Amino acid sequence: MKITINGKVVNANDGDYVLQVARANDIFIPAICYLNDCSPTLACRMCMIEVDSKRSYACNTKVKEGMQILTNTKELWDERNAIMQTYCINHPLQCGVCDKSGECELQNFTHKAKVDTQSFYIKDIDRRHKDWGMLQYDPSLCIVCERCITVCKDKIGDNELKTVARGGEAPAKEFKETMSKDANAVWAKFQKSLIAPQNEESLQCQECAECVSVCPTGALINKNFQYRSNAWELSKIPASNPHSSDCELMYYDVKQKSINDNSKMIYRVSNDFHFASLSKAARFAFDIANECKFKDEKEFNHLVSLFKDGKIKNVKFNSYITNEEAYILELLRQKYSFNLVNNEALCFQNFINNFIYHAKEFYNASSNDIKKSDFIISLGSFLRNDHISLYYNINNAIVMNKGAGLNFYPIKDKKIDKISKNFINVNYNFSDEAKVLEFILQYFAKDLPSELSHLANEYEECTKEVEVKTKDEQGNEVKQIQSEIIKKSSLAKMINFDEDKLKDLLIKKNNFTLIIGADCIYNPNASYIAYLCACVQKYTNFKVFIIPPRTNTLGVSLLCKLSKEEDGFTLGYNERGDFSFSNDEHNNLLSSMLNQQEGTFTNYDKRLVPTNAALKFDGYFLNDLANALGLNAEYTIEYTKKLPLNKGFKNIDFDNLSNYYDNAGNNHRGYLLNTQEYVKNLDFQASIKEYKKFELNNDDVIVLANPIANFSKYTNKSSSFNECACLYASKNYLTKHNLKENSMVKISNENEELIVKVVLDENIENSAYLPTYDDKINPFKFFKTHRYCSLNVKEIV
């Protein structure tokens, strides 16, 4: 479809809003309240346009064939001038100390609309500064554009903010007659309301601070950034989120530490909030860099000699590394033939390879597909806790596409219940993941392969009471209750799901996505589950999305040949080993953090994204070790273009990788992997796909999971988290096991035990979870093959 904006003919798709089309074509229409992928609120009215000489608003006008649109006429700008004037009424003239000054949209649009006088006035009211913990709200700076409310509801899914009455006077009547209608409406609305948390006192949210990021003025500010620096003093370094596998685009805002110390420091993390939402981890866990005063040559030489003497049997590492590092490790493995040990990535690698073996292709959904889908099933993922930024996409899809879905997980998350009545929590019993997939196949698949044909028979007959209206002899209507025999899936019954609910949810749904979480991957039946997932992708309408559990799990599992640990000398790279070349506290030789390195990650969209070093690291990089061992590259990023083609990577130089979203929201970050190439070159024989049932006492189950956004030891290192590991339990769990909140408990199985504090997690309804972020305890000793197991918990008196 073609429309004309300011005389320029542009292409548009049906259902697009004018504002989106204009932005995609680099036509500027001012808008303060509009946020991409969110519902238009029409609070600011700055986006007013003339459609076929009628007044309309670009943010909520859908395109029609042949539209003639004007956006820049003098009348429009006069009205915009009036609107900006109303925003400036009683706005404190404190730009000098405001943190937003320099990147403030109120400033920008006031200049853009050429406001140089103030024609209106009204009595000011007392608006006290509010302290909401991490966030600081200054109502006198707030222009009530409601962007924070919108983003919290439509993207983040917490729905924690609302408008409350301001208690201001209505604009005087004399103005109503003289000023423009829109400006008066904006003013009247703005005089009426203010922002407040749902309970009006404190925030009960995940503190992602996305509302601060979207705030056009300085009304919402992070406490840890307040009055630290002016916007123009900070240089933005584009990077990728190093804490979870969304690897979302973000910027480290960097400046010198102080007047006396010229070394750089990260002051905050900012983002392109229209297209990339960040979790609390990405936004606040930036102060984690390792300072290295000197190069420890002695230890380094010792490490080199360990390699050269062939003493190293295992190299243990985690998935919080770049692709380049993973590739260096793989090259070293080929040279010195040690075992590359990374259990988490190994599980994922096996899962993916099994999946590909059966499906003959890679998992086919991306986060963008999730955003577009209107029916989402999530299986085996403790959604908000495991991958909060993926949950943003799900919430966005459910809210914006009027979508529906099912969240299959044994633990009930109350916040997920709140986002929509059409997104239903289904709590199956732990270890029944395969049953859920079998049910999905039974319900949605068209023609199943012979191995799964038995699913078609897994129905049982049951009686259902139906009201039937009949006429008796006198011709009166009589209601009779008859019992009818119907067929119901026995699989649905097994997973505590009433399949009748599905019928309503599926009305008018076209785009289906299945999300596979960590419970399926760390599972003794992983290969069978992977086979079922492959069948879902092959035989149903569902697109399948498998969540890589850590930042670069996907990259590591594509690049490295991983194996199990054997007896012998272990080098820990960023992990604890006999020799630790690591970035945590216990190390023989210090290594760098991810914000001190250049490199690339492979994110969950199978996209290679670049990240830059925000801070300097003076110690040894893995590349220095590789150089000492005979590989040759001046910088780590020289490996970017050497990443193997047969695994789907491309021959592109690091410096030629772009990292941005354009105005239309198109992703220009790095490149998409050529997954077909990986599938073609995959040499993998699938192991048995039999289902082994294992018994668990559901009441005693503890899951290995982290509280929201505290993903790893790296996030926990930052001052914004910095917690001590405890057992997070639901109220239900506490009462069942006779535990008191905040008491010390002993967790044990036959061989191992662990003493931690138990705390209440209000968001979950059953069960408990043990975190991995604290490397002073080792919860992995309980969880060897599963992600969950039955453990005894006893209070210590």
Next chain:
Amino acid sequence: MQRYKKVDENRKLLLSPYEKFIKSVKRCLNTELLVGVFSVINETFKFNTATIKYPFEKIKLDNRYRAVHRLQRFIESESERCIGCGLCEKICISNCIRMQTELGSDGRKLVSNYSINLGRCIYCGFCAEVCPELAIVHGVEYENACEQRAYFAHKKDILTPIDKLKEQVEFEGAGALRKDASAFVKKTPNYYEIELAAKGEENV
């Protein structure tokens, strides 16, 4: 190729050779030379010197002079005028101003340190001109020769000490308010109060 034209090629001599001779004889015999000598001797014995004995004496500079910066205080409240807006840092064309701010214990923006690299500063006065609070101004202290090129003045060096508050002089140079500034004040957002007051008077 530019073609040049000689302007006075054909200029005639105004004086004849005879006249010229007479003029030079007059000059030689006249005592004009002695008049100059006499006035020098005269002045010498008056002991009326125009030079000053630097460094024992210093010239009194005008308040508009732009020498080493000063950070001013409010005389009434003794608090610092600087609000940490960073405009001086932004406008400085030789990029020699740097400030460090944080959240103060009273909830206001606190300027914890401030520095000017006087070795780089070109004393253009932009910082004083842009300062909305008349906090950073130029002083009259011009002796800042040093051994290194980089030479920093920190906040403690240039801020008016509380005990010398009485000696603080208002800067009259660029950026300072003109004497009749109040005549130029426009309607403010608080204009309603003035108007209400006016209406109130009418009612009375």
